[in-house]
Amino acid sequence: MSNKTILLDHGSGGLTSQKLISGMFLKYLDNPILRTLEDSAVLENQPGKLAFTTDSYVVDPIFFPGGDIGKLAVHGTINDLAMRGARPLCLSLGLILEEGFPLEELERVIVSISESCNEAGVPIVTGDTKVVPRGKGDKIFINTSGIGFIEEDITISSRMAQEGDIVILSGTMGDHGITIMTRQAGISVKGDLKSDTMPLHNLVQKLLHEIPGCVHTLRDPTRGGVASTLNEIAENSGLCIELSDESLPVRPEIRAACELLGLEPLYLANEGKCIAIVRGDKADKALEIMRSTSEGSEAAIIGRVIAGKAGRVIINTPVGGKRIVTPLHGEPLPRIC
Amino acid sequence: MSNKTILLDHGSGGLTSQKLISGMFLKYLDNPILRTLEDSAVLENQPGKLAFTTDSYVVDPIFFPGGDIGKLAVHGTINDLAMRGARPLCLSLGLILEEGFPLEELERVIVSISESCNEAGVPIVTGDTKVVPRGKGDKIFINTSGIGFIEEDITISSRMAQEGDIVILSGTMGDHGITIMTRQAGISVKGDLKSDTMPLHNLVQKLLHEIPGCVHTLRDPTRGGVASTLNEIAENSGLCIELSDESLPVRPEIRAACELLGLEPLYLANEGKCIAIVRGDKADKALEIMRSTSEGSEAAIIGRVIAGKAGRVIINTPVGGKRIVTPLHGEPLPRIC
Numbered sequence: 001m002s003n004k005t006i007l008l009d010h011g012s013g014g015l016t017s018q019k020l021i022s023g024m025f026l027k028y029l030d031n032p033i034l035r036t037l038e039d040s041a042v043l044e045n046q047p048g049k050l051a052f053t054t055d056s057y058v059v060d061p062i063f064f065p066g067g068d069i070g071k072l073a074v075h076g077t078i079n080d081l082a083m084r085g086a087r088p089l090c091l092s093l094g095l096i097l098e099e100g101f102p103l104e105e106l107e108r109v110i111v112s113i114s115e116s117c118n119e120a121g122v123p124i125v126t127g128d129t130k131v132v133p134r135g136k137g138d139k140i141f142i143n144t145s146g147i148g149f150i151e152e153d154i155t156i157s158s159r160m161a162q163e164g165d166i167v168i169l170s171g172t173m174g175d176h177g178i179t180i181m182t183r184q185a186g187i188s189v190k191g192d193l194k195s196d197t198m199p200l201h202n203l204v205q206k207l208l209h210e211i212p213g214c215v216h217t218l219r220d221p222t223r224g225g226v227a228s229t230l231n232e233i234a235e236n237s238g239l240c241i242e243l244s245d246e247s248l249p250v251r252p253e254i255r256a257a258c259e260l261l262g263l264e265p266l267y268l269a270n271e272g273k274c275i276a277i278v279r280g281d282k283a284d285k286a287l288e289i290m291r292s293t294s295e296g297s298e299a300a301i302i303g304r305v306i307a308g309k310a311g312r313v314i315i316n317t318p319v320g321g322k323r324i325v326t327p328l329h330g331e332p333l334p335r336i337c
Numbered sequence: 338m339s340n341k342t343i344l345l346d347h348g349s350g351g352l353t354s355q356k357l358i359s360g361m362f363l364k365y366l367d368n369p370i371l372r373t374l375e376d377s378a379v380l381e382n383q384p385g386k387l388a389f390t391t392d393s394y395v396v397d398p399i400f401f402p403g404g405d406i407g408k409l410a411v412h413g414t415i416n417d418l419a420m421r422g423a424r425p426l427c428l429s430l431g432l433i434l435e436e437g438f439p440l441e442e443l444e445r446v447i448v449s450i451s452e453s454c455n456e457a458g459v460p461i462v463t464g465d466t467k468v469v470p471r472g473k474g475d476k477i478f479i480n481t482s483g484i485g486f487i488e489e490d491i492t493i494s495s496r497m498a499q500e501g502d503i504v505i506l507s508g509t510m511g512d513h514g515i516t517i518m519t520r521q522a523g524i525s526v527k528g529d530l531k532s533d534t535m536p537l538h539n540l541v542q543k544l545l546h547e548i549p550g551c552v553h554t555l556r557d558p559t560r561g562g563v564a565s566t567l568n569e570i571a572e573n574s575g576l577c578i579e580l581s582d583e584s585l586p587v588r589p590e591i592r593a594a595c596e597l598l599g600l601e602p603l604y605l606a607n608e609g610k611c612i613a614i615v616r617g618d619k620a621d622k623a624l625e626i627m628r629s630t631s632e633g634s635e636a637a638i639i640g641r642v643i644a645g646k647a648g649r650v651i652i653n654t655p656v657g658g659k660r661i662v663t664p665l666h667g668e669p670l671p672r673i674c
Contacts (some may be wrong), residue, residue, distance in 0.1 A: 009667055012560060014604075014665025037569075039557065040417050045386060049379050049380065052378045053376060053429070053463050054464065056465055058433060082376050083377065084376060092391035126390050127391065128393055130393045141469075143393060143431045145429050146377075152474070224350030267351075287536055296667070328350065336471070
C-alpha cells in the first residue's frame with residue numbers, strides 16, 4: 001500500500017525523490033534539457049524581448065470533463081505568455097503533493113502534462129517537488145512558470161486599447177467555470193458541460209502576423225471572467241468599453257446552468273478564450289482569422305472601445321437600456337483554476 | 338476580524354484580489370515591470386545563455402531564527418541560478434494562501450521578500466496568488482521561479498567534475514536543517530542556532546571571474562545535504578569523491594544538537610552554502626577567493642575527485658578507516674524548505 005501513494009520521503013531530496021523523478025517525471029516529460037536534472041535548466045537564448053509569467057493551479061476537482069489540473073497548468077501559462085504576443089519557449093513545473101496522494105493519480109496528471117506540452121510544442125525544462133503532510137495540502141497543487149520571446153516590434157498591452165477599437169472574444173463564455181462549479185457543488189445539469197481549456201499561442205501568432213500592428217490588447221478572461229478582464233483593460237487604457245448583450249457568445253447549456261444557479265456568464269472563468277482588442281478597420285479581418293482556427297471558430301465581436309468615463313464597462317441590453325458591468329466582487333466558488 | 342485574514346475572495350481575480358495586489362504586493366515589491374500587472378512581465382533580453390529554475394517552499398514554521406519562508410524563497414531560487422554560473426535577472430512569485438492566514442503575517446513575509454530582493458539586486462517581476470479553503474493548505478506556500486544569464490564561455494555542471502579536482506564547501510554544514518528541525522520538534526538546545534539562508538550569486542561571480550575556466554561544478558547542498566549532493570555529482574561525472582572527516586566544517590552547537598538528536602550533519606539541509614569543484618592547481622586560490630567574501634568566510638577544502646567506482650562517495654575517518662557515504666534514504670523531518 002505504502003508504495004502506491006506519495007510519502008513524505010518523496011520530497012526529501014534523497015533516493016526516494018530521485019526515484020520519483022527518474023521513474024515518473026523523466027519517463028513522461030523527458031527532453032535533453034530536463035534530463036540534466038541540474039539546479040537550473042540552461043537554454044539557447046532567442047531573439048526578441050523576454051516574456052516571463054507564473055501561475056499556480058489549485059483547481060478542485062483535479063480531474064474534470066474536458067481536462068485536469070495538469071492540462072490547465074500547461075495551457076494557462078502558455079496563454080499568459082501568448083497574451084503579450086510572446087512565442088512560448090519553455091515551462092517550469094513545481095509540484096506540491098500531499099502525503100497519501102495516490103501515485104496512480106499523479107501519473108495521470110503527469111501524462112496529461114506530457115500530452116499537453118507535446119501538442120503545444122512547449123517543453124517542461126526544469127522542475128521541483130515538495131511533499132506536505134496529510135491534511136496540510138490537498139492532493140496536488142501545481143505551479144508552472146514560463147518563458148517566451150516577443151518580436152521587437154510587437155507591443156501588446158491592456159494600456160494599448162484605443163478609442164474606436166473593436167472587442168472580439170475568441171469563443172463562448174463560462175464553459176470552464178460552470179463545469180468546475182457544478183462538479184464542486186455535485187449538481188448535475190443537462191447538456192454536455194466541459195472545460196474549454198486550450199492553448200491559444202498559435203491563434204495569437206496568426207493574428208499578429210496577418211494584421212501586423214493592428215492588435216492592441218490581448219487578455220485571457222480566466223478568474224473573474226470577461227467582466228473583470230474588460231474592467232482592467234478599461235481602467236488601464238483610461239477608456240470605456242461598450243458591450244452588446246446580444247452578441248455575447250454563450251452555449252445554451254451554459255446559459256441554462258447559469259439561470260439555474262443564479263450566475264452571470266460574464267463573471268465565469270474561461271481557460272481557452274481570449275479577448276482581442278483590434279483596430280476598428282481590421283475587426284472583420286481579425287474575426288475572419290480567428291474563425292479560421294479551431295481555437296477561435298466561435299469568435300464574435302462583442303463590443304467596442306469608446307471615449308467616456310475612464311475604466312467603465314457598459315452593456316447595451318436587449319430592451320434598449322444600458323447597465324454598468326462592474327468587476328467581480330465576492331468569490332462565487334473557490335478553486336476554479 | 339474578517340478583514341484581517343485571508344479570505345477565499347482574495348483569490349477570486351476580482352476586486353478583493355486587486356486590493357491585495359495593489360495594497361500589499363505592489364506596496365513592497367513595486368518596480369516598473371511588476372507594476373504593469375499584465376499576464377506576463379516583458380523584459381529586455383540580455384546577452385548569454387538563458388538559465389531557468391523553479392522551487393516551491395513549504396517550510397514549517399514559516400518564521401524561524403535567521404529567516405522566514407519569504408527570504409528562503411528568494412535566496413533558494415537565486416542560488417539555483419547561481420549554481421549554473423548565471424547572473425540572476427528576475428524572479429516570479431506564486432503564492433498559495435490558506436483561508437484564515439493572518440494578513441499581518443503575510444505582510445511580514447512580503448516585507449522580507451522585498452528586503453531580500455533589494456539586498457540581492459534581483460526583482461520580482463511577475464506573480465500570482467491563489468487561496469485554498471481552511472484546512473486545504475497550511476498558511477502559505479511560495480513558488481519562486483527565476484531567470485538568469487550565463488556568459489557564453491561558462492559551462493558549469495555536475496557532469497564537469499574531473500579527476501584531480503578539489504571539493505570546497507563554502508561554510509559550515511547543517512545550520513538551516515538543525516534550526517528548522519529543533520523548532521519543529523519543540524526541542525530547545527544550547528547555543529545560538531539560526532538558518533544560514535543567504536544568496537550566493539556574488540560569491541559565484543567572483544569565483545568564475547578570478548579563476549576563469551577552473552570552476553567545474555557548483556551545487557548548493559539543500560534537501561539531502563552535502564552527502565546527497567556529492568552522490569549526485571559523483572554519479573553524473575562518473576567519478577568517485579573522497580572526503581576527509583576532519584575537514585568538514587560544522588559549528589560546535591550544530592554538532593552537539595546532531596549528537597543529541599542522532600543526526601549526521603552530512604545529511605542536513607543548508608540554504609546558504611555551495612559546493613565548488615575546482616581544478617586541483619587552483620584550489621588554494623579558490624579557497625582564498627571564497628574566504629575573502631562574507632558568504633564564504635568559513636570555506637574549507639573537504640575532499641577531492643578521484644578515479645574509482647563511479648558514483649561513490651567515501652569518507653576517511655579520523656581513526657584511519659574509510660566508509661561509504663550513501664545518499665539520504667528516509668526523510669528525517671519534512672518541510673525543511
